Amino acid sequence: MSVPDSITKILSVAMIIPVGRVATYGQIADLAGLPGRARLVSKALKKADHDMSIPWHRILRSDGKIAFAANSEQAQEQKQRLLSEGVAISGYRITLKQYQWQPELHDLLHRLKY
Template identity: 50%
Template sequence: MTSVTPMERIWFIVNLIPHGSVLPYGIVADLAGLPGRARYVSRALKLAPDSLSLPWHRVINSQGKISFAKDSEPYRQQQELLRLEGITVNTGKISLSQYQWKPDLATLVMTLPF
């Protein structure tokens, strides 16, 4: 069995987030087997090779907000990408009750390579 790095675990989870859904950094960390490592998720996304084409814009903070500085280019880009997927974004906030991905954990465990 090939060893999977913590960053690769995060990339795998982020790639599973469905179109039209979001997931907070902390939940991504939990699902990747890295509880309490929300900031590491941010770092992993920053360092992800472009060739992975990760849906990074689907990862938001625990309050349901875009974490980039308001009106910065990354903020505008994330907001636009989310809206293109049909996600309502109001002043940088997304309704977690409406858009948070809630994967079936039994199915998820069977698909994980780690």
């Protein structure tokens, strides 16, 4: 499978994360059928920045922290976006585990028709 195709798949999965919920880079990779390729997810998001259909701010590291360097412009904007959606954040880490996007995604994935 080509890298561009993988990117496309990753983005198609990323864009279905519900408002007010979050997912990790690794989860997105898994759901895109690319286990172990979390880094490719970050790369995909970077390539797709400015694409308003992709909720990049809802993607966090596996430990619940925002991936950007603390205090960076991007980290602060991401935090604001999450807060505005009602996601609780303390410092740069989500507070409540219940925000984890424990997929009811079989349905969501089904709609993607890979």
